[in-house]
Structure formats: C-alpha cells, structure tokens
Amino acid sequence: MTRVEGTLPSGGRYLIEVPATWHGTLLVWSPGYVSAAGRPASDAPDGTTRQWLLDHGYALAGSQPATIGWAVADIMPDAVATLDKAATRFGPAQRTIAWGASMGGQVTAGLAQARPDRIDGALPLCGSVAGPVAMLNAFLDSNWALKQLVAPRSDLELVHVSDENTRQQKGKALLDSAQVTAQGRARIALAASFSQLSTWSVITDPRPAPRDYEAQEAQQYQAFLSGAMAPRQPLEQRAGGNFSWNTGVDYGSLLARSGRSKEVAALYEKAGLSLKKDLATLAASPRIDADPSAVDYMRRNITPTGEISDPVLTLNETGDNAPTVVQASAYAAAVRSKGDQRLLRQAFVDRPGHCGYTPSEVIASLLTLERRVTTGLWPSTNARTLGRLAARVDADSPLDLGTAGFVNSRPDAMLRPYLPASK
Incomplete structure (x- = not known):
C-alpha cells in the first residue's frame, strides 16, 4: 500500500x-x-x-x-x-x-x-x-418556545450569541429547572416537538413504549441541550450574522404536524395546563428576524x-x-x-x-x-x-x-x- x-x-x-x-x-x-x-x-x-x-x-x-x-x-x-x-x-x-x-x-x-x-x-x-438553515430554524423554534413559556425574562441568548459557553450553561439551567415539575416537563415536550426531537435518544436506554409519554419526554430532555441547543456562535461568526427566523410561524400548526401531538397533549393534561393557552402565548410573543446575508451564506455553504x-x-x-x-x-x-x-x-x-x-x-x-x-x-x-x-x-x-x-x-x-x- x-x-x-x-x-x-x-x-x-x-x-x-x-x-x-x-x-x-x-x-x-x-x-x-x-x-x-x-x-x-x-x-x-x-x-x-x-x-x-x-x-x-x-x-x-x-x-x-x-x-x-x-x-x-x-x-x-x-x-x-x-x-x-x-x-x-x-x-x-x-x-x-x-x-x-x-x-x-x-x-x-x-x-x-x-x-x-x-x-x-x-x-x-x-x-x-x-x-443548516432548516436545521437551525427548527432548533430556534424549540429554544424560543421553551424560553417564552418557562422563563420569558431569561437573558438566554437565542441568536446573535456573544458567549457560547454562557449560553450553554444558562440553557442547561433552564432545562433542569423545568424538568423537575410536571408543568415544566409538558413545556419541554412542546418545545421539543417543534424540532421533532426523537422520543428515543439515549443509546443506553430501551425504547419507551408507544404511550409512555413521560419516558419519551425524559429522552427529549436528555437530548435537548446537545440537539436543539447545539452551539450557534461559531456558525453565526462564519455567516456574519443570524440566519434563523420565526416570523409568521404558526406553532399550533407545527405541533399538529410534528408527530408529537399526542405526547404533548397527554403531558399537558397530566400537568393541569392549558395547551391552548400556551399556544396563544407563543402566537402573541415577539418574533425573530434573520439577516438575509447570513441566510445567503448558509445557502451557499x-x-x-x-x-x-x-x-x-x-x-x-x-x-x-x-x-x-x-x-x-x-x-x-x-x-x-x-x-x-x-x-x-x-x-x-x-x-x-x-x-x-x-x-x-x-x-x-x-x-x-x-x-x-x-x-x-x-x-x-x-x-x-x-x-x-x-x-x-x-x-x-x-x-x-x-x-x-x-x-x-x-x-x-x-x-x-x-x-x-x-x-
């Protein structure tokens, strides 16, 4: 050779x-x-x-x-x-x-x-x-929804990230605090549905049963940080700005088409939360625009x-x-x-x-x-x-x-x- x-x-x-x-x-x-x-x-x-x-x-x-x-x-x-x-x-x-x-x-x-x-x-x-545009739009949807519903006053950076390590720490803290309550777990499942995170994510765990929605959410929680909150700052630095947006997105429609709606509805019911109200909160929340030149960079690369x-x-x-x-x-x-x-x-x-x-x-x-x-x-x-x-x-x-x-x-x-x- x-x-x-x-x-x-x-x-x-x-x-x-x-x-x-x-x-x-x-x-x-x-x-x-x-x-x-x-x-x-x-x-x-x-x-x-x-x-x-x-x-x-x-x-x-x-x-x-x-x-x-x-x-x-x-x-x-x-x-x-x-x-x-x-x-x-x-x-x-x-x-x-x-x-x-x-x-x-x-x-x-x-x-x-x-x-x-x-x-x-x-x-x-x-x-x-x-x-990358579609992938990072999906991840933005999940991160944005989680922040709006769990900690709307959080300074967690969603785009234009200035410090990736700090972003990761704050994201983990937000997830961990949500995971300890039934209400938080329901909202994690809703947010995860927007990027269609898998309900079987951990290599060492058996596949959750089709109706074991709590076990499915636990898998999504463990995957959320490395999946939906994957590092953004290095990509934005290369692209010269933010390449993700959620203007005009109907999150009720996304949930209905996500393949996760039964899981989300069951966890919301168990938590005593109104899914309709949370979707209305998302509908009324301020949205994020993209930088066209950054989108174009990701289109080319x-x-x-x-x-x-x-x-x-x-x-x-x-x-x-x-x-x-x-x-x-x-x-x-x-x-x-x-x-x-x-x-x-x-x-x-x-x-x-x-x-x-x-x-x-x-x-x-x-x-x-x-x-x-x-x-x-x-x-x-x-x-x-x-x-x-x-x-x-x-x-x-x-x-x-x-x-x-x-x-x-x-x-x-x-x-x-x-x-x-x-x-």
Missing part, C-alpha cells in the same frame, strides 16, 4: 491511501465538525472500515480543514483539491464516490449537487442533508436544492437528533421537486445516537451505492436486503464488522424545510 500525506493550498491536510491492487474505485471522505485545531486528516469513519476497504482494493482519500467549527466552506474545496492530488499521483480513478459523516455528510450532499464533474456517487452518513445528477444513498439513524431523522424526508422532497428521485435511495438504522454505525452497516451501504454507480441500476435498498448484505460481509471478513440494524422507515415530514432557488 502507498500512503501519501501533505498540505493543501488552503492550509488543510490531506491523506491518500492506495492499496497495491487497486480496482479503480476512489472514496473521498469529508470530516465532521471539530472544535479543536491540529487534527490529522482521515479517510474513513473508523479504523475497521478503513482496513476492510483497503483489503478489498479501494483507494481512500480525505482531508482535514485548517479551520475549526462549521468549516463547510473550507471542506468542499479541500475535497476537490484532494482529488486533484490523488489524480496527479496515482492517475484517474475509474469511479469516485464521495462520503462523509455529520457535517461531512452535508458536505457530501453538497458535492453531489455542486461538483458532479468530480464524483460519480455520494453517500451522506448522518448528514444535515436538509441544510451549503443548502441542498435537490438537484443531483449522480446517484445518492443517504443513511440515517431513526433516533438521531444532530440532525434529526426528518432531514432525510426534507432532502427526499427536495430531490422529488427537481424530478431526480430515480437517483436517490435512503436507508435507515433503528437506534438512537449520532453517527454510531457499525462497519457492516457502512460497508453494505457503500457496496449498494457502488453497484448503482457501476451498473446504472439500483439494487434493492430495503432493510432486509441491506441487513443480509451486511451479515454476509461480516461473515466473510476476519475483522469484527458488527451487526446491522437496518429498518424500513418513513420519517415524518420536516416542519420547516428550506428549499432555495437554484443559483
């Missing part, structure tokens, strides 16, 4: 690994969100998956941006520059597949949209495929329009909250709106958590996408077929690739998708 590392013109790092017997497929990996500088470049989600791929003739490439945080604007050009390095050193690939996890999954969807000249297929893993010309297979966990699984629905709707649905397939793994895939799940998804790239025809992407493929791959390998938890799923529609015009 040949391993090449170096520095890109941007200052980012790149890594390329080519096995002695390369069958022609090159995988270009985009990394997720990092909060500390100095990390080396990676070319796969984990060491086991990397080893399996190299053992089976795949060439791997990946980069790590010079900057930290929401570095989408840096990672996308770095991915292309890494492909240039690979082509110069090893010659052109027969086929190139982009893949990445979390923020890197969003970048992967962005490459499918913006650089079809450089890739032949895309595998976004646990990615924000509805784009990058909000999928749904236009694709190469096959894309998305993989999401049903209990993920960063992003929520409903982003897959928004992405599918965007692709359908452009008439490109024949190029898209979506797969799901039934577990909570973020990007916690087993190597067998990732490899089975990759093999399925590669077959579509090479043959022009999609193989079956239902859960049973993917599960069998994952089991077969694991059984044939000396590596421990883990078991697969694929499930057929149809997530709820995202409440406030953002589909910009193509530019």
Whole structure:
C-alpha cells in the first residue's frame, strides 16, 4: 500500500491511501465538525472500515480543514483539491464516490449537487442533508418556545450569541429547572416537538413504549441541550450574522404536524395546563428576524436544492437528533421537486445516537451505492436486503464488522424545510 500525506493550498491536510491492487474505485471522505485545531486528516469513519476497504482494493482519500467549527466552506474545496492530488499521483480513478459523516455528510450532499464533474456517487452518513438553515430554524423554534413559556425574562441568548459557553450553561439551567415539575416537563415536550426531537435518544436506554409519554419526554430532555441547543456562535461568526427566523410561524400548526401531538397533549393534561393557552402565548410573543446575508451564506455553504445528477444513498439513524431523522424526508422532497428521485435511495438504522454505525452497516451501504454507480441500476435498498448484505460481509471478513440494524422507515415530514432557488 502507498500512503501519501501533505498540505493543501488552503492550509488543510490531506491523506491518500492506495492499496497495491487497486480496482479503480476512489472514496473521498469529508470530516465532521471539530472544535479543536491540529487534527490529522482521515479517510474513513473508523479504523475497521478503513482496513476492510483497503483489503478489498479501494483507494481512500480525505482531508482535514485548517479551520475549526462549521468549516463547510473550507471542506468542499479541500475535497476537490484532494482529488486533484490523488489524480496527479496515482492517475484517474475509474469511479469516485464521495462520503462523509455529520457535517461531512452535508458536505457530501453538497458535492453531489455542486461538483458532479468530480464524483460519480455520494453517500451522506448522518448528514444535515436538509441544510443548516432548516436545521437551525427548527432548533430556534424549540429554544424560543421553551424560553417564552418557562422563563420569558431569561437573558438566554437565542441568536446573535456573544458567549457560547454562557449560553450553554444558562440553557442547561433552564432545562433542569423545568424538568423537575410536571408543568415544566409538558413545556419541554412542546418545545421539543417543534424540532421533532426523537422520543428515543439515549443509546443506553430501551425504547419507551408507544404511550409512555413521560419516558419519551425524559429522552427529549436528555437530548435537548446537545440537539436543539447545539452551539450557534461559531456558525453565526462564519455567516456574519443570524440566519434563523420565526416570523409568521404558526406553532399550533407545527405541533399538529410534528408527530408529537399526542405526547404533548397527554403531558399537558397530566400537568393541569392549558395547551391552548400556551399556544396563544407563543402566537402573541415577539418574533425573530434573520439577516438575509447570513441566510445567503448558509445557502451557499451549503443548502441542498435537490438537484443531483449522480446517484445518492443517504443513511440515517431513526433516533438521531444532530440532525434529526426528518432531514432525510426534507432532502427526499427536495430531490422529488427537481424530478431526480430515480437517483436517490435512503436507508435507515433503528437506534438512537449520532453517527454510531457499525462497519457492516457502512460497508453494505457503500457496496449498494457502488453497484448503482457501476451498473446504472439500483439494487434493492430495503432493510432486509441491506441487513443480509451486511451479515454476509461480516461473515466473510476476519475483522469484527458488527451487526446491522437496518429498518424500513418513513420519517415524518420536516416542519420547516428550506428549499432555495437554484443559483
């Protein structure tokens, strides 16, 4: 195997690994969100998956941006520059597949949209495929509603964040104080419904029963801080302002479409609260406007329009909250709106958590996408077929690739998708 590392013109790092017997497929990996500088470049989600791929003739490439945080604007050009390095050193690939996890999954969807000249297929893993505007609007809805109903005089910063650490501390204190009362728990559930936080969020906990609404709310409470209150300040710094708004939003309508209305109604009844009154409070509360230039930055870096010309297979966990699984629905709707649905397939793994895939799940998804790239025809992407493929791959390998938890799923529609015009 040949391993090449170096520095890109941007200052980012790149890594390329080519096995002695390369069958022609090159995988270009985009990394997720990092909060500390100095990390080396990676070319796969984990060491086991990397080893399996190299053992089976795949060439791997990946980069790590010079900057930290929401570095989408840096990672996308770095991915292309890494492909240039690979082509110069090893010659052109027969086929190139982009893949990445979390923020890197969003970048992967962005490459499918913006650089079809450089890739032949895309595998976004646990990615924000509805784009940052829709995701952060949903999170604003939850944070804004919680503040209005639980602590309207709180100085918790919702937008234009000046100190993220202080924001996180105040947000946690607000959540913790609400969680100790039945009234507070009902309002947390209502706020969580607006960003459609999963009712099964904690990896170590069993799935709550369908009508165990208290257990479902407990899961949302534990996910709220890392999900709906995820760091905002680094994104606003890059965008140059606030990119989220809730002007004109009907929160009663959002609740009715959220898939959480029964849970919320039951908890409000148990707490002796008037849901109608709280929704009226939200309707009468002052709203937040966005900075158009900041929205435009997030559109460019990058909000999928749904236009694709190469096959894309998305993989999401049903209990993920960063992003929520409903982003897959928004992405599918965007692709359908452009008439490109024949190029898209979506797969799901039934577990909570973020990007916690087993190597067998990732490899089975990759093999399925590669077959579509090479043959022009999609193989079956239902859960049973993917599960069998994952089991077969694991059984044939000396590596421990883990078991697969694929499930057929149809997530709820995202409440406030953002589909910009193509530019």
